[in-house]
Amino acid sequence: MTIVQVFFLLVAAVTLFAGVMAVSTRRIMHAALWLILTLFGVAVSFAILESAFFAVVQVVVYIGAIAILLVFAIMLTRQVMVDTGPQLNRGWWIPALLVAGLYAALVGVLSTWSSFQALPAALPAEASDLGRFGLALVDANAYVIPFEVASVLLLGALVGSIFVATDRKG
Amino acid sequence: MTFWNDPINFIRQWLETLLVGWGVAPGVAQVILLVAGAAILGVLGLVWVIFLIWYERKIIGRLQDRLGPNRVGPFGLFQPFADMFKIFTKEYITPEGADRVPYNLAPVLAVAGTLMVWGVIPFASRIFGADLAVAVLFVVAAGSIGELGIIFAGWGSNNKYALLGAFRSVAQLISYEIPMVVTLLIPVMLSGSMSLQTIVQSQSIWFVLLAPIPALIFLITQIAEVGRAPFDLIEAESEIVAGFNIEYSGLKFGMFYVAEFLHAFTTAILFAVLFLGGWRGPFAEQIPFLGFVYLWIKTFLIYFLTVVIRGTVPRFRIDQMMDINWKLLTPLSLTMVLVTAVVHSLVRPLGSPLVTLAALLVANALMGLITMQLMRASTRSRRRPMVAPSTIIVARPETERQQSTLE
Numbered sequence: 001m002t003i004v005q006v007f008f009l010l011v012a013a014v015t016l017f018a019g020v021m022a023v024s025t026r027r028i029m030h031a032a033l034w035l036i037l038t039l040f041g042v043a044v045s046f047a048i049l050e051s052a053f054f055a056v057v058q059v060v061v062y063i064g065a066i067a068i069l070l071v072f073a074i075m076l077t078r079q080v081m082v083d084t085g086p087q088l089n090r091g092w093w094i095p096a097l098l099v100a101g102l103y104a105a106l107v108g109v110l111s112t113w114s115s116f117q118a119l120p121a122a123l124p125a126e127a128s129d130l131g132r133f134g135l136a137l138v139d140a141n142a143y144v145i146p147f148e149v150a151s152v153l154l155l156g157a158l159v160g161s162i163f164v165a166t167d168r169k170g
Numbered sequence: 171m172t173f174w175n176d177p178i179n180f181i182r183q184w185l186e187t188l189l190v191g192w193g194v195a196p197g198v199a200q201v202i203l204l205v206a207g208a209a210i211l212g213v214l215g216l217v218w219v220i221f222l223i224w225y226e227r228k229i230i231g232r233l234q235d236r237l238g239p240n241r242v243g244p245f246g247l248f249q250p251f252a253d254m255f256k257i258f259t260k261e262y263i264t265p266e267g268a269d270r271v272p273y274n275l276a277p278v279l280a281v282a283g284t285l286m287v288w289g290v291i292p293f294a295s296r297i298f299g300a301d302l303a304v305a306v307l308f309v310v311a312a313g314s315i316g317e318l319g320i321i322f323a324g325w326g327s328n329n330k331y332a333l334l335g336a337f338r339s340v341a342q343l344i345s346y347e348i349p350m351v352v353t354l355l356i357p358v359m360l361s362g363s364m365s366l367q368t369i370v371q372s373q374s375i376w377f378v379l380l381a382p383i384p385a386l387i388f389l390i391t392q393i394a395e396v397g398r399a400p401f402d403l404i405e406a407e408s409e410i411v412a413g414f415n416i417e418y419s420g421l422k423f424g425m426f427y428v429a430e431f432l433h434a435f436t437t438a439i440l441f442a443v444l445f446l447g448g449w450r451g452p453f454a455e456q457i458p459f460l461g462f463v464y465l466w467i468k469t470f471l472i473y474f475l476t477v478v479i480r481g482t483v484p485r486f487r488i489d490q491m492m493d494i495n496w497k498l499l500t501p502l503s504l505t506m507v508l509v510t511a512v513v514h515s516l517v518r519p520l521g522s523p524l525v526t527l528a529a530l531l532v533a534n535a536l537m538g539l540i541t542m543q544l545m546r547a548s549t550r551s552r553r554r555p556m557v558a559p560s561t562i563i564v565a566r567p568e569t570e571r572q573q574s575t576l577e
Contacts, residue, residue, distance in 0.1 A: 003197070003198070003201060027269075029269060029272065029325065030269075030271065033271060033272060033275075036318070052302055052303055052304050053303070053304050053307070056302075056304045056307040056308050056311050057307065059311035059314070059315070060307060060310050060311045060314060063311070063314060063315065063318065064310070064311060064313075064314025064315075064317070065314075067318070068314065068317060068318060068321065068340070068344065071318075071321055071322075071325070072321070072340050074325075075321070075324070075325050075333065075336065075337070130303060130304070130364060131362075
């Protein structure tokens with residue numbers, strides 16, 4: 001095993017553990033903290049894949065914006081909100097079986113893929129060129145339509161939130 | 171390459187040959203050196219704060235017509251050491267009902283968010299942690315981690331003043347991040363890269379001359395991001411006692427203190443790198459250490475400016491702080507990005523740096539004039555305050571007396 005593989009396994013383990021904790025911890029604030037750790041783990045995974053841009057954007061958007069929004073919303077309630085009830089109901093084994101089956105099926109399908117056990121190849125130098133990425137976002141043959149649709153969606157969300165928040169008289 | 175030209179890389183190469191000579195695999199030796207370099211950079215950053223605290227206390231003292239620290243050591247230089255050892259020995263008090271994980275994580279995150287920036291700063295032409303292709307975005311990401319630290323401190327402390335401080339911090343830091351990120355686009359546009367090293371290398375004309383208004387906006391937003399006077403609403407002593415760090419004692423408080431000073435200095439370095447040409451200067455390419463000296467001189471100019479601002483400008487009210495951001499800085503920075511993009515792309519085909527400089531300077535001056543006119547108009551049209559002192563209540567004693575005597 002190379003150092004990168006050891007590092008990847010460590011990061012993956014931490015990310016998955018934090019993800020499980022995010023949905024199973026009893027305090028909602030701690031769930032948000034575990035979620036931040038999960039998102040950070042994903043950012044590190046991007047960094048391992050030599051995609052510095054997505055690693056940094058993951059931190060800026062998910063930790064810098066979304067996680068802070070979550071934490072802020074929890075803070076506004078000023079409640080510790082400890083959940084005291086049982087966390088599992090009687091049918092817990094049905095989704096557990098389904099998920100296990102799905103996992104086995106996915107691994108089975110993926111293992112027939114020729115490069116399942118291949119090591120990641122070294123990326124060519126132009127792979128980290130952000131100019132190409134930027135051009136692809138405005139290229140009619142590439143991703144201009146998804147990019148514009150996402151922009152319109154965000155604009156709609158912005159207008160909607162202003163409409164909801166406006167204090168209308170009468 | 172000799173030791174005096176480029177000490178850091180000289181030591182690094184010497185250590186690498188030493189490790190490989192001991193039979194360590196070259197890849198592992200690289201990793202060991204990177205980890206060691208990160209540790210040394212972090213420790214140097216933290217130790218540097220000791221000097222910064224002395225420097226800033228001295229300047230603030232002079233501004234307030236005092237001498238500043240002058241008892242321990244020459245010029246009071248060892249005062250921060252005395253304070254440091256005192257704070258090491260203090261007791262940690264965890265408030266009752268505190269949420270321990272965020273409470274203890276907050277000081278770490280506050281320092282880490284600042285120290286992370288040091289990893290991508292080009293200190294000289296060959297002395298830098300990492301030349302990331304997305305360094306500018308990385309700086310923004312590191313800043314948001316520092317914000318997270320403040321929010322955790324406010325939440326974890328189980329104290330209403332701390333929570334109020336955290337609310338104010340969210341309102342202020344996240345608001346001021348918007349003009350900051352927008353003005354960060356301008357050096358990126360002018361240099362065509364997000365790598366800080368490339369931004370420095372492409373500043374044959376300093377960007378502060380090409381974009382004076384964005385540079386000013388960046389400086390203001392950086393002072394606000396640090397949360398110092400005049401933007402110290404986060405820890406306004408007279409309103410919310412000390413804000414988010416009220417419940418911290420001992421070294422945990424010390425970490426917030428260190429984070430504040432380090433952040434203030436880091437913003438000065440960032441300004442020097444983005445707008446003042448970083449390590450550029452005569453002979454900086456040949457002798458990297460000289461570049462380091464240039465960067466430090468430029469940084470201290472900006473740092474001195476921010477300390478003087480801290481010592482002289484009173485704190486804003488919270489509505490004024492929001493007004494400045496949302497009604498002035500954000501629209502102005504967005505307009506400046508548009509104007510700079512259009513002018514720069516129109517002038518660039520001419521290929522003459524002087525023409526570019528002149529065109530961008532004229533554009534900036536025009537935008538500055540328009541902004542001043544708009545601000546003047548809005549001040550004139552603003553409603554007078556309801557409780558302005560008026561002369562209505564004051565009876566005119568002389569005339570009354572005259573009237574009574576006439577009668």
